[in-house]
Amino acid sequence: MKKQVVLIFLVIVMIASFAGTAFAEPPEHLRWEQPLYDVVDCGNFDLILDTNTRISVTYFSDENNNPAAVEYQYKWNGTMTNTGTGSVFVDSAVINGRRLWTGNRDNHGIYYHYNVPGAGVVTLAVGRIVWDENGEVSFISGQGFYDMFVDPGEYVMLCESLEGQ
Numbered sequence: 001m002k003k004q005v006v007l008i009f010l011v012i013v014m015i016a017s018f019a020g021t022a023f024a025e026p027p028e029h030l031r032w033e034q035p036l037y038d039v040v041d042c043g044n045f046d047l048i049l050d051t052n053t054r055i056s057v058t059y060f061s062d063e064n065n066n067p068a069a070v071e072y073q074y075k076w077n078g079t080m081t082n083t084g085t086g087s088v089f090v091d092s093a094v095i096n097g098r099r100l101w102t103g104n105r106d107n108h109g110i111y112y113h114y115n116v117p118g119a120g121v122v123t124l125a126v127g128r129i130v131w132d133e134n135g136e137v138s139f140i141s142g143q144g145f146y147d148m149f150v151d152p153g154e155y156v157m158l159c160e161s162l163e164g165q
Contacts (some may be wrong), residue, residue, distance in 0.1 A: 103133025
């Protein structure tokens with residue numbers, strides 16, 4: 001019995017001594033809120049974006065405690081005002097993403113969707129987009145992302161859909 005207790009004790013000591021190098025640190029979670037105010041020039045009118053963004057970020061390490069990946073989520077709620085018509089639209093979206101320290105970045109979620117009374121959803125960008133380690137778009141699925149991330153002028157689609165609304 002005494003040998004078994006000593007053996008168990010030695011195994012526990014060995015496991016404890018290697019635990020620091022054999023296992024990654026637990027993920028680190030950060031959360032904060034950040035206001036966003038932006039004016040988009042749409043030519044004949046401006047769009048005033050006034051939102052509050054809740055940001056959640058989780059950092060992951062590898063078994064050697066080197067940075068391995070980060071996952072993030074952006075949730076924003078606010079308003080978008082068309083200065084030409086005075087119309088105010090609810091601005092809300094959720095974007096999830098993951099970036100590997102090797103370079104790839106992957107975003108998925110809803111970027112733009114506005115319900116206009118009498119017209120329904122006037123613009124929508126939703127789906128998944130992946131950038132490679134050089135920052136080039138390597139994959140797109142869904143709708144509306146090509147106009148936002150590949151063709152210059154991220155807000156062209158948005159301005160066109162809300163003109164006169």
